[in-house]
Amino acid sequence: AQTVTQSQPEMSVQEAETVTLSCTYDTSESNYYLFWYKQPPSRQMILVIRQEAYKQQNATENRFSVNFQKAAKSFSLKISDSQLGDTAMYFCAFAYNNNDMRFGAGTRLTVKP
Amino acid sequence: GAVVSQHPSRVICKSGTSVKIECRSLDFQATTMFWYRQFPKQSLMLMATSNEGSKATYEQGVEKDKFLINHASLTLSTLTVTSAHPEDSSFYICSARLGGGNNEQFFGPGTRLTVL
Numbered sequence: 001a002q003t004v005t006q007s008q009p010e011m012s013v014q015e016a017e018t019v020t021l022s023c024t025y026d027t028s029e030s031n032y033y034l035f036w037y038k039q040p041p042s043r044q045m046i047l048v049i050r051q052e053a054y055k056q057q058n059a060t061e062n063r064f065s066v067n068f069q070k071a072a073k074s075f076s077l078k079i080s081d082s083q084l085g086d087t088a089m090y091f092c093a094f095a096y097n098n099n100d101m102r103f104g105a106g107t108r109l110t111v112k113p
Numbered sequence: 114g115a116v117v118s119q120h121p122s123r124v125i126c127k128s129g130t131s132v133k134i135e136c137r138s139l140d141f142q143a144t145t146m147f148w149y150r151q152f153p154k155q156s157l158m159l160m161a162t163s164n165e166g167s168k169a170t171y172e173q174g175v176e177k178d179k180f181l182i183n184h185a186s187l188t189l190s191t192l193t194v195t196s197a198h199p200e201d202s203s204f205y206i207c208s209a210r211l212g213g214g215n216n217e218q219f220f221g222p223g224t225r226l227t228v229l
Contacts (some may be wrong), residue, residue: 108154
């Protein structure tokens with residue numbers, strides 16, 4: 001069974017600083033996809049970043065980047081230059097072979113002015 | 114980008130009545146749609162996977178006779194909560210997946226159901 005673990009229920013960061021959210025997963029699959037989704041107070045799920053397991057290069061989207069360690073089954077999200085609008089729940093998710101997506105428990109991030 | 118809508122966004126109903134929630138993919142065809150339930154301050158729990166033209170696959174513990182899912186077209190899936198009770202009150206989210214194998218899902222804005 002595939003499991004996703006987010007060990008940080010809550011985190012906070014000062015505006016303009018950098019924060020890293022942790023995620024580990026467990027799978028026996030070799031080819032899969034990992035995602036970070038953001039859920040702001042509106043509760044709309046928004047894709048932040050996606051990583052294909054077969055790609056060694058870490059994905060980057062503007063201020064968001066990941067540190068993908070396949071052997072360690074780790075997939076952390078780094079948010080640089082944090083902004084007030086980054087305040088949200090962040091979910092790490094795993095999917096493979098067009099099966100359903102499995103989510104971690106989430107990390108509530110608060111960006112403080 | 115791919116857009117998924119849900120209707121209604123909020124619904125309040127009396128105990129014992131049925132409520133239908135619609136999920137539409139607006140600018141793409143989705144052979145597979147998913148229904149999630151989310152309790153306050155918790156993660157998304159997958160309820161069922163809906164494939165166009167076939168019966169939905171329900172997760173363990175989800176009552177298929179209570180949560181009826183119909184995926185009648187490539188752009189529409191519906192979730193009907195039958196004989197709703199207060200414990201069914203929750204936030205329901207649908208998602209749709211593009212073909213192509215990248216496994217990405219696009220999420221609707223969610224529906225808040227309150228059963229009195």
